[in-house]
Amino acid sequence: TEPAPVHTADASDPFSTDPxxxxxxxxxxxxxxxxxxxxxxxxxxxxxxxxxxxxxxxxPVPKTDVEKHRLRVEGLGVGEGKEVDLSVxxxxxxxxxxxVTSVVQCGGNRRADMQKFKKVAGxxxxxxxxxxxxxxGVRLRDILIDLGVDPADERIxxxxxxxxxxxxxxxxxxxxxxxxxxxxxEVIIAYQMNDEDIPADHGYPLRCIVPGVVGARQxxxxxxxxxxxxxxxSHFQQKDYRAFSPSxxxxxxxxxxxVPSIQDYPIQSAFCLPASGTTVDRDSATSLPFxxxxxxxxxxxxxxxxxxxxxAWSGGGRGIIRVxxxxxxxxxxxxxxxxxxxxxxQDKMWAWTLFRASIPIPEGAQTMDLVVKATDRSYxxxxxxxxxxxxxxxxxxxxxxxxxVKIRG
Amino acid sequence: TEPAPVHTADASDPFSTDPxxxxxxxxxxxxxxxxxxxxxxxxxxxxxxxxxxxxxxxxPVPKTDVEKHRLRVEGLGVGEGKEVDLSVxxxxxxxxxxxVTSVVQCGGNRRADMQKFKKVAGxxxxxxxxxxxxxxGVRLRDILIDLGVDPADERIxxxxxxxxxxxxxxxxxxxxxxxxxxxxxEVIIAYQMNDEDIPADHGYPLRCIVPGVVGARQxxxxxxxxxxxxxxxSHFQQKDYRAFSPSxxxxxxxxxxxVPSIQDYPIQSAFCLPASGTTVDRDSATSLPFxxxxxxxxxxxxxxxxxxxxxAWSGGGRGIIRVxxxxxxxxxxxxxxxxxxxxxxQDKMWAWTLFRASIPIPEGAQTMDLVVKATDRSYxxxxxxxxxxxxxxxxxxxxxxxxxVKIRG
Ligand SMILES: [Mo]
Ligand SMILES: [Mo]
Numbered sequence: 001t002e003p004a005p006v007h008t009a010d011a012s013d014p015f016s017t018d019p020x021x022x023x024x025x026x027x028x029x030x031x032x033x034x035x036x037x038x039x040x041x042x043x044x045x046x047x048x049x050x051x052x053x054x055x056x057x058x059x060p061v062p063k064t065d066v067e068k069h070r071l072r073v074e075g076l077g078v079g080e081g082k083e084v085d086l087s088v089x090x091x092x093x094x095x096x097x098x099x100v101t102s103v104v105q106c107g108g109n110r111r112a113d114m115q116k117f118k119k120v121a122g123x124x125x126x127x128x129x130x131x132x133x134x135x136x137g138v139r140l141r142d143i144l145i146d147l148g149v150d151p152a153d154e155r156i157x158x159x160x161x162x163x164x165x166x167x168x169x170x171x172x173x174x175x176x177x178x179x180x181x182x183x184x185x186e187v188i189i190a191y192q193m194n195d196e197d198i199p200a201d202h203g204y205p206l207r208c209i210v211p212g213v214v215g216a217r218q219x220x221x222x223x224x225x226x227x228x229x230x231x232x233x234s235h236f237q238q239k240d241y242r243a244f245s246p247s248x249x250x251x252x253x254x255x256x257x258x259v260p261s262i263q264d265y266p267i268q269s270a271f272c273l274p275a276s277g278t279t280v281d282r283d284s285a286t287s288l289p290f291x292x293x294x295x296x297x298x299x300x301x302x303x304x305x306x307x308x309x310x311x312a313w314s315g316g317g318r319g320i321i322r323v324x325x326x327x328x329x330x331x332x333x334x335x336x337x338x339x340x341x342x343x344x345x346q347d348k349m350w351a352w353t354l355f356r357a358s359i360p361i362p363e364g365a366q367t368m369d370l371v372v373k374a375t376d377r378s379y380x381x382x383x384x385x386x387x388x389x390x391x392x393x394x395x396x397x398x399x400x401x402x403x404x405v406k407i408r409g
Numbered sequence: 410t411e412p413a414p415v416h417t418a419d420a421s422d423p424f425s426t427d428p429x430x431x432x433x434x435x436x437x438x439x440x441x442x443x444x445x446x447x448x449x450x451x452x453x454x455x456x457x458x459x460x461x462x463x464x465x466x467x468x469p470v471p472k473t474d475v476e477k478h479r480l481r482v483e484g485l486g487v488g489e490g491k492e493v494d495l496s497v498x499x500x501x502x503x504x505x506x507x508x509v510t511s512v513v514q515c516g517g518n519r520r521a522d523m524q525k526f527k528k529v530a531g532x533x534x535x536x537x538x539x540x541x542x543x544x545x546g547v548r549l550r551d552i553l554i555d556l557g558v559d560p561a562d563e564r565i566x567x568x569x570x571x572x573x574x575x576x577x578x579x580x581x582x583x584x585x586x587x588x589x590x591x592x593x594x595e596v597i598i599a600y601q602m603n604d605e606d607i608p609a610d611h612g613y614p615l616r617c618i619v620p621g622v623v624g625a626r627q628x629x630x631x632x633x634x635x636x637x638x639x640x641x642x643s644h645f646q647q648k649d650y651r652a653f654s655p656s657x658x659x660x661x662x663x664x665x666x667x668v669p670s671i672q673d674y675p676i677q678s679a680f681c682l683p684a685s686g687t688t689v690d691r692d693s694a695t696s697l698p699f700x701x702x703x704x705x706x707x708x709x710x711x712x713x714x715x716x717x718x719x720x721a722w723s724g725g726g727r728g729i730i731r732v733x734x735x736x737x738x739x740x741x742x743x744x745x746x747x748x749x750x751x752x753x754x755q756d757k758m759w760a761w762t763l764f765r766a767s768i769p770i771p772e773g774a775q776t777m778d779l780v781v782k783a784t785d786r787s788y789x790x791x792x793x794x795x796x797x798x799x800x801x802x803x804x805x806x807x808x809x810x811x812x813x814v815k816i817r818g
Contacts, residue, residue, distance in 0.1 A: 178756060243788055245731055245733055247744055259731070260786065263787075265787070265788070266788045266790070316787055324654055324656060333654060333797075335654050335656055346669060347589065378672075378674070378725055379652055379671060380675040380676060380789040381675070381792050381797055382792070383790050383792050384796065388739065388782050388793065388809070
């Protein structure tokens with residue numbers, strides 16, 4: 001039989017109604033759809049365009065109808081009979097609109113790089129399962145306070161989030177975030193992404209945006225907010241997205257309760273350009289444009305330097321205070337130029353930092369081991385290698401990122 | 410002339426009225442007095458006894474009188490004419506008492522270890538310029554709110570703190586913390602340390618305790634709290650306690666504004682026992698007691714393992730989620746047992762974590778390169794070496810801590 005065209009419903013294929021995607025996305029897995037932003041395009045925009053934003057789906061994209069979609073809010077502190085089922089129109093009408101420019105990064109970003117150190121299990125993301133967008137919506141805290149929830153209610157410890165995407169048994173995707181985080185002003189129920197309706201792949205019509213936190217908690221196609229004394233019982237909260245110790249080996253029985261669920265992301269950075277294996281001419285090139293500018297004509301400068309560019313970001317709102325790049329595997333360092341969101345400060349930096357540097361090509365060098373690593377507002381830095389962070393699921397890989405270039409001439 | 414006895418005032422020596430100290434403290438500098446807790450005693454108590462708490466003085470210990478001492482509170486949001494000069498008795502009477510068990514760690518802790526990588530400038534702290542105590546006092550936020558300060562006042566960005574200790578020109582020690590931090594419930598104006606009056610060396614009669622933040626901001630002998638739109642102009646805020654990039658070399662002109670003042674500490678851990686260079690008998694030893702127990706009789710177990718113990722801590726309230734130790738320089742890891750404050754949770758962990766592990770002695774090994782590193786609630790980890798964090802002032806050294814032991818038998 002012929003494969004069904006992707007946009008025709010097929011009862012035997014729950015993915016057959018998935019939306020069309022930009023052909024430039026680098027597909028890691030077609031069903032469920034998982035794809036990275038092409039690194040060569042990442043530096044073109046401070047806010048990643050919607051159709052180039054990386055996609056991480058755990059399940060088929062649900063068919064949602066903005067008229068019929070409801071967000072149920074219930075649980076501890078809301079009180080029985082006080083639960084609400086908000087339509088998107090009600091949400092927009094009842095609460096003040098806010099926006100935040102914020103990163104979503106997959107917990108498995110750079111897993112392929114960790115795999116080079118030692119075998120790990122999961123989707124082999126290179127380093128581009130991360131994007132940055134402007135999200136517009138209403139504050140979760142405004143909804144909860146409107147429903148009578150007391151921010152000081154000590155019974156409430158966690159807020160469960162569920163999506164309209166379901167597994168073959170009908171169980172929805174679920175996750176939870178700490179109550180204190182849920183009450184923070186940066187957490188919003190978004191209906192727009194970069195000033196457009198959120199696309200189907202990114203949570204249409206509602207997504208919970210939890211700045212500073214791993215992507216897996218930023219639930220798409222949001223249908224439910226539940227206040228609770230415990231974490232979400234969802235598989236994705238309990239049996240996934242927890243990074244074990246490097247002492248835990250493949251084949252061992254896993255004690256999931258021995259490690260906390262990932263929430264805030266650690267410090268991260270990686271090169272987008274040049275690609276590993278690139279050959280650089282010592283003296284026939286032009287400069288690399290920086291930041292939200294077209295890098296399609298990326299090439300190298302005439303004066304014996306290599307231009308490099310990429311991203312850095314840290315969780316918990318910890319701003320990037322510097323990005324350093326090395327031409328020689330980490331022996332010597334140069335501070336990179338940084339582009340940051342002018343509306344955010346170092347203590348509440350939810351957006352990423354783009355960086356750029358021109359690194360002198362060492363005399364006589366035939367190859368260069370380029371390295372990047374960043375430092376955040378708490379002076380946390382990235383480990384040199386995976387030696388201390390390797391974990392069987394390959395989560396949260398944030399070791400120094402290396403790119404090798406060859407020098408010609 | 411004979412040296413003056415240390416407790417007799419001597420007009421020519423501003424340090425002559427410094428208090429007596431415990432003889433076990435390891436003195437780095439006598440005037441101003443700077444001394445570490447002996448590592449062999451650190452594991453005896455979860456809360457470091459006052460007389461063994463490390464001492465970091467920048468200036469002579471001021472002579473303070475609890476009856477005459479005043480805490481002035483002034484600045485933006487307080488309003489002219491509304492400033493107050495609170496006595497210690499008024500402070501205790503007017504505001505509710507709170508306590509927090511919290512670490513103080515010097516920004517230069519482990520500088521001697523960073524120096525092994527490359528020369529740095531400063532007091533050569535080994536790894537024990539860190540201690541943990543119970544601090545009792547009143548919340549800074551309660552005082553400020555009582556004076557009419559609006560927590561949402563966007564003009565107020567920083568809170569200056571000054572001590573009664575002065576330099577030869579009469580200028581007091583000063584620092585500042587972000588306003589948002591100052592308004593957090595964990596920040597207290599303490600008058601007790603481990604249920605006793607704060608000793609002279611640690612700030613008698615008042616010290617500002619800023620949990621999760623570097624020691625230099627936790628101002629002792631506190632006399633002034635000033636709300637401001639800018640950071641403290643103090644030397645210690647502006648020209649010290651900022652960790653430069655490893656690209657900045659000795660002798661360069663320093664652009665202090667290019668790096669933010671240190672506030673939250675990054676993730677840290679170190680062994681207290683065994684000491685580097687210790688010889689371990691393969692088969693004539695007993696087990697290491699763990700935690701707040703006497704370790705004076707520290708020795709090794711019979712069954713071919715080495716017992717190790719130490720501390721781990723991270724800034725910003727980020728709890729330690731695990732401590733891992735390695736017998737072979739980081740090739741293999743074992744998870745350590747941890748002791749934590751049962752009253753604190755992983756998102757508000759101001760106290761340290763003590764750890765202990767029994768590491769098998771590898772067959773045929775004649776030496777062991779023991780390593781420890783920790784992971785915090787944001788999954789931040791320590792860098793392997795100083796390669797990416799080295800800075801000319803040797804601040805915030807938090808690379809993996811190594812201890813070498815020799816195996817006999
Ligand atoms: Mo993810
Ligand atoms: Mo310090």
